[in-house]
Amino acid sequence: MTSHVDLARNQILSPAGMGDDDLQQTLDQVMTHAVDNADLYFQASRHESWMLEDSIVKEGRHGIEQGVGVRAMSGEKTGFAYSDEIIVPALTKAATAARAIARSGQQGSVQAWKRSAGHDLYQPVDPLTTLSDEEKVQLLHAADAAARAIDPRVKQVIVSLAGVYDTVLIAASNGTLAADVRPLVRFNVQVIVEHKGRREQGTSGGGGRVGYEFFTEEDRIKGYAREAVHQALVNLEAIDAPAGTMTVVLGPGWPGVLLHEAIGHGLEGDFNRKGSSAFAGRIGERVATPGCTVVDDGTMAGRRGSLNVDDEGTPTESTVLIENGILKGYMQDTLNARLMGVASTGNGRRESYAHLPMPRMTNTYMLAGQHDPQEIIASVDKGLYAVNFGGGQVDITSGKFVFSASEAYLIENGKVTQPVRGATLIGNGPDVLTRVSMVGNDLELDSGVGTCGKEGQSVPVGVGQPTLRIDELTVGGTHG
């Protein structure tokens, strides 16, 4: 099999008439200043999206982007410049701008290339070509027809299909030479239902680092349509959500966004190096009940948050964040790892060549526990059962986090009863998991739809968890 590095060379460097020598020379230029480490990040990306609405395919969009980012690091300082032209003069100009962060005169050395041994978690395919345009259009129609066939109250169906073919090549002054060819696809179904003048919506979808054929398998399209319609119809019947602090049971899978917000961001290396996280300096302390083990795993085959190597060329890892309730580790990129005297955990990620890398999550989830999910629900006299969520947000300094339920029910006397309207849940990251009293045996990962935003940069991520009982969480309903 052709290596990722060879594929990336052919795709990015060859058309520009560039070779490994040019990478070496550019890094040499940067290292004429007092720079500890420098890297080049080449990227070529092709993406498309298709959209159906009113039962016709209305829009399609195709895009190409390419460029190179040059970064120079000196102590805690970073100089950064990029160009969307991959040609030697542009690279030279970017290198000159980036190295200005440090004084000139010192001759740092560029190590001999050593290829980073990345994983093989997905095929290096161009997903845009895995189905014909005609077949893509058929997929959209199939989802529309499936959703409308389920219930006459379905009034509007909006379906989208998107794919990205992303190739990156990383060369660093420490000798790292790595590449990754990253397919990513996503399918989304949104429905609006109407009954007796009341309208509601439901959304579902999935994807991963696969080709489009993923959506033609296992009746996935029908599954998304069914799920979106189900969610919307449940919400048609929803009563006002309760307000106040109560026991909350979270369903498996996507509700793992709890972990992403409450725990994950606070354990990113940059915030901990700077001491701005509510988790800073707490390694070894108890932050969750004994049954809770949380990992960030970038090495899961085909998943949306997975990478063969991160955006600094470091192979991704499975990093234990919390083990049996004890805080174990942070997620690191090379800059923060160096400054904290530890090794990168392969969590250095960037939105594109035009952005600086920073520690980011990959797939973050809690391992399964012992309890049957039915037993967990049966244990609650009065509370909320939340099975689906929109997004969330966290203030890493105060530790306060929110996530918004889009499908939730009351639990009364150990039984799931009435659906309630969407409500935001709020809590405090460092202690929310100390209130987890039961962990289900039903670990699920989300269907491949997550996007995480940090400092203006978006990256695809995954989340997951088993059913969880949290004894006290504040629910933002309207019913006192």
Place this chain on the structure above:
Amino acid sequence: MADNQTAVALVDYTSDSDALSALVTDALAEAKAQGASTAEAGIHVESGLEVTVRMGEVETVEHTSDKSLGVTVYFGQRKGSATTSDFSAAAIKDTVRAACSIARYTAEDEYAGLADADMMARDIPDLDLNHHWNISADAAIELATECETAARDCDKRIVNSEGATVSSHQALRVYANSHGFIGGYPSTYHSASCAVIGQEGEGMQRDYWYDAVRDSIDLNNVKAIGKMAAERTLRRLNGRRLPTGNAPVIFAADIASTLAGHLIAAIRGGSLYRKASFLLDYLDKQIFPEHINIHEEPHLKKAMGSAPFDSEGVANGHHVLVENGILQSYVLDSYSARKLGMKTTGNAGGVHNLIIDHGDDSFDDLVKQMNKGLIVTELMGQGVNIVTGDYSRGASGFWVENGEIQYPVEEITIAGNLRDLFMHIDAVGNDVDLRGNTRTGSILIEDIMIGGE
């Protein structure tokens, strides 16, 4: 130290509108040559400098330079679009080809197409948006250092910092379509911001402040920005929770704009023709109390949200959305307007300088008027359902009794339905925030549900 270089692109397109006009004209000609009946093309180029200083040391110096060209082709009523960051003749040809290829698979849509020719902007006013700031990286670093130092020196409880950032960006947009419309305008955007961390006892809090302007001479004193960031952080220390229950609420001016955002999301053409809005069929109906007037002023000189025409080339101008509390107009582009049997309101690409008129009350007057209730200064999460108007978000701020702030509050939710919240606005303060696309003062609302202990 850093040198004076502020842009990295080999060709700085941001000062070359002739070159960009030629590129969009070429793209339209290529679309015609490839058989498109009509087409439109737009270019956006931007370059800038951004420096961050943290704990008195330079943290990052970034040189940004971005460009993209987008083209949309129509074959009769079938549509296809493509974008590229490569401006070579070959890349533009390929991009047009990709758009044309997509249009073979999209469906006939009777509402698709360019905005009508008679709607195109005829005069393109100079809105005074372009004020190049000739600032070196070193000078920007100096300003950021002053800003952060003012914050850190403010009080010993300011123990840590996320840094101060100074940035300067310049951009040029050009749009053309096959009606013969071509228009472009340069703009600049400069900002200074600071975020610091305070600690007292166990708890840490972070807050920030910023200013953003078109012309650097209008930028607030960076020391004042730093001091404000510190004061905002300090006042949050030792926050408490609140008991669950109802209370009046003031949305502070800088977050009151989010309420205007929810209004726009609900009266946008796309939400209306999809019947995905809690304000469906509310045109000419009362949606706010009589004292509320909301309008859009896209041609304000030097304003952050200004634009001389919309993103379809349609003429825009003074646009009344709400008068005496009654919804007067939707926010439409040509496609959604046709779907609704109406005319575009010049809002392709959104609204520009949305203004909520205010009375004579200051922020302190609003607090006195509320007497007992919640001031919200920060909102968290996305708990807003535009289809139903259901609203539930995380919040922090201050508790007020006897018309005076008593203590900071955190880890609470506020919830209600936007239709009710809109109808129960008691007052809009004169403390208008001018830094963004929405200009509103603080907003006092009669009642909201607080979720807490």
